[in-house]
Amino acid sequence: MAEDSLAGHYQQPPARSTLSFPTPSLRMRHTFAVLMCCTLAALPVHANAQQQERRPNVVLIITDDMGYGDLPSYGGTDLRTPNIDRLVREGVRLTDFYANGATCTPTRAGLITGRYQQRFELEAPLGSYEPDRGRGLKPTGRSLPQLLKNGGYATGLVGKWHLGWKPEFSPIAHGFDSFFGFKSGFIDYYQHTYGPDSTDNADLFENDRKVEVPGYMTDLITDRSVGFIEQHARRPFFLDVSYNAPHWPYQVPGKPSVARDGGRHLGPFDDSTSTRADYVTMIEEMDRGVGRILETIDRLGIRDNTIVIFTNDNGGEWLSRSGPLFHHKGSVWEGGIRVPAIVRWPGRIPAGSVSRQVGITMDLTASILAATGTPVPADASLEGVNLFPILQGRAPALERTLFWRVSLGRTQRAVRSGDWKLVLDGRPMLFNLRDDPGERRDLVGEQTTIARELQRKLEAWQKAVGPEVLPNAAARRS
Numbered sequence: 342m343a344e345d346s347l348a349g350h351y352q353q354p355p356a357r358s359t360l361s362f363p364t365p366s367l368r369m370r371h372t373f374a375v376l377m378c379c380t381l382a383a384l385p386v387h388a389n390a391q392q393q394e395r396r397p398n399v400v401l402i403i404t405d406d407m408g409y410g411d412l413p414s415y416g417g418t419d420l421r422t423p424n425i426d427r428l429v430r431e432g433v434r435l436t437d438f439y440a441n442g443a444t445c446t447p448t449r450a451g452l453i454t455g456r457y458q459q460r461f462e463l464e465a466p467l468g469s470y471e472p473d474r475g476r477g478l479k480p481t482g483r484s485l486p487q488l489l490k491n492g493g494y495a496t497g498l499v500g501k502w503h504l505g506w507k508p509e510f511s512p513i514a515h516g517f518d519s520f521f522g523f524k525s526g527f528i529d530y531y532q533h534t535y536g537p538d539s540t541d542n543a544d545l546f547e548n549d550r551k552v553e554v555p556g557y558m559t560d561l562i563t564d565r566s567v568g569f570i571e572q573h574a575r576r577p578f579f580l581d582v583s584y585n586a587p588h589w590p591y592q593v594p595g596k597p598s599v600a601r602d603g604g605r606h607l608g609p610f611d612d613s614t615s616t617r618a619d620y621v622t623m624i625e626e627m628d629r630g631v632g633r634i635l636e637t638i639d640r641l642g643i644r645d646n647t648i649v650i651f652t653n654d655n656g657g658e659w660l661s662r663s664g665p666l667f668h669h670k671g672s673v674w675e676g677g678i679r680v681p682a683i684v685r686w687p688g689r690i691p692a693g694s695v696s697r698q699v700g701i702t703m704d705l706t707a708s709i710l711a712a713t714g715t716p717v718p719a720d721a722s723l724e725g726v727n728l729f730p731i732l733q734g735r736a737p738a739l740e741r742t743l744f745w746r747v748s749l750g751r752t753q754r755a756v757r758s759g760d761w762k763l764v765l766d767g768r769p770m771l772f773n774l775r776d777d778p779g780e781r782r783d784l785v786g787e788q789t790t791i792a793r794e795l796q797r798k799l800e801a802w803q804k805a806v807g808p809e810v811l812p813n814a815a816a817r818r819s
Contacts, residue, residue: 396494396577397686398647399709400570400638402631403452403581404624405445405501405588408657409679410664411624417662420621424632425683428651432685433694433732437774439757440655441702443670443677443747445503445526445588448654448702453484453504453515455706455723457744459806464746467503469525469535469542477505480514483721485706486579487516492715495573498522499565500583508549517581520548521565523558527606528585530558530592557594559586559623563630567637574641577713582634586627589658591615594626609659620660645687648712650705653680667780673745673755673764675780686712690732698731699741699757744802748809756799761788763795771795 410416414429441451441458446466450458458464467473480487486496498512500522505511512520523544525535533545533553545552554561566582589606607614631651638644656670656677657663663676670677682700684690703725710717711727730736742758754765760775763785771785771792785792 395646396713398577398643399579399713400566400634400647400649401579401581401705401709402634402649402651403500403583404627404651404653405583405585406655406658406661406670407587407624407653407681408661408663408669409666409676409681410662411657412681414683415681416664419617420624422624422628422631424628424635425651427635428631428649428683428685429693431687431692432649432683433690433696435682435684435696435698435700437697437699438652438680438682439678439699439701439743440653440680443655443672443745444749445501445654449502449504449583450478451701451703452706453478453486454481455485455703455710455721455725457703457724457806459746459809462807462810463504464810465749466526467505469506469544474506477507477510478515479510480516483718484515485709486512486581488710488715488717488721489579489713490516490518492713493577494713494715495576495578496580497569497573497578498581498583499569500562500581501526501528501585502583511549513548519569520546522546522562522583523585527588527590528558529590530585530594531597533558557597557626559584559594559626559630563633566630566634570634570637570641574643579709579713584627584630587620587623587657587661589615591619591623591660593619593622615660617660648709649685650709651681651683652702652705654702655680665779671747671749673747673753673766675762675774675778677747678745678755684728684732686729686733689729691734694732696732698728698738699743700728701725701741701743704728742798744799746803746806746809754799754803756795756802758795758798761791761795763792763799765799769796 411420412422412425414426414434440448442448442464444466447458447464450461450463454461461478463478467476490496496517497519498517502512502522502524503526506524508514523533524546525544528535528544534542535544543551545554562582562584566580569580591607638647656668656672658670661669663669666675666679668674668676705725707723707725708728712729717723726739731738740759742756745755747753751766756763757774760773762772762774764770764772764780769785769792770783771788772780772782773784
């Protein structure tokens with residue numbers, strides 16, 4: 342790339358002439374030397390500027406607990422998301438994209454490391470109380486933000502972390518230059534606490550320092566994201582926008598006086614419980630935030646050089662809609678792990694396209710590092726793949742084999758290979774996802790050879806990633 346940048350400045354020197362010229366004066370030689378020094382000094386700066394310009398910015402937007410079928414672009418009918426719809430029109434919509442895990446912490450560990458989270462003993466959500474307070478994702482120097490930072494990118498996280506409370510597990514320790522957000526699995530949208538209103542439970546951080554900033558959490562995340570982009574628009578940047586919406590508590594914007602029960606989870610059988618209308622309002626407010634982020638990118642003139650990725654961390658909760666998939670968050674069924682994913686890269690990815698390429702969260706890690714030209718040490722041992730050549734139409738679709746392991750109330754396992762998926766949930770079940778995405782027709786009795794092969798692959802994977810780490814009871818509701 343550096344050679345391409347300098348090519349326009351280099352010219353083949355003329356052949357030596359037999360004509361003789363007067364010897365230049367000392368003053369002329371001095372002037373010429375100064376001019377040449379200035380010209381040569383300018384070349385690397387210009388080349389570097391062109392090289393920096395070619396390196397795309399990345400804005401990764403992750404929502405929390407949204408159902409596969411909530412968005413209009415994925416079949417939703419009762420909410421409006423014009424800004425996310427815009428990303429669909431201007432980019433590619435993936436139909437078969439998966440979260441690394443069925444809950445928050447596991448998927449986020451997969452993103453930051455680019456590997457299966459089971460290798461880091463983070464296959465269940467971290468709770469907000471002991472002993473989970475002492476656990477977290479240990480820095481390796483090979484995380485997504487650290488590698489990008491090493492390569493000259495400004496790195497920022499705004500919103501949810503959920504990978505450890507202690508400073509040694511914090512976003513800053515993993516290579517983010519700046520962090521504004523919270524470290525627990527959920528937060529009161531107005532009080533910014535992770536439980537009953539108490540200063541002991543305050544959970545809003547500026548880097549590793551607790552802060553108090555008034556406002557509705559979704560809007561605060563948007564404000565800080567806009568500010569980060571404005572601050573770093575003149576250099577390559579990576580911004581992780583991690584909205585907590587629409588994760589419970591289902592507190593709607595603009596009504597702090599009616600925020601329910603100090604931020605606790607309300608289920609369908611609780612008195613004065615939340616409603617689908619509350620949930621819809623939360624998503625629509627988040628979509629307005631996405632619109633502000635896109636408008637900022639446009640206003641600063643960096644749209645064509647900015648990759649925008651939109652996805653979700655796991656399946657939805659009880660107020661979400663997963664159709665046509667079955668089940669919700671916390672399960673290895675499609676409704677628990679298949680999530681929306683949209684990628685916009687102007688001029689690189691065809692606008693308005695749809696891809697059936699199977700992908701997973703840790704593929705985003707590999708894809709971002711590849712697209713930004715970031716060197717990746719061999720010992721990073723990434724397990725995701727670069728999806729961009731496929732989404733750009735430069736490479737054929739790739740058959741994938743992906744694995745999940747969940748222990749939340751019951752033990753569940755799953756493997757997808759090609760169109761076939763084996764689910765172990767009380768008993769083995771086999772589904773062809775191309776013909777039956779809702780997992781209604783169990784074919785294990787008809788396709789025993791396929792089922793046995795998938796079982797062998799699953800056993801080999803479990804041996805490779807190590808034994809499961811059972812969750813603490815306090816973590817199960819995060």
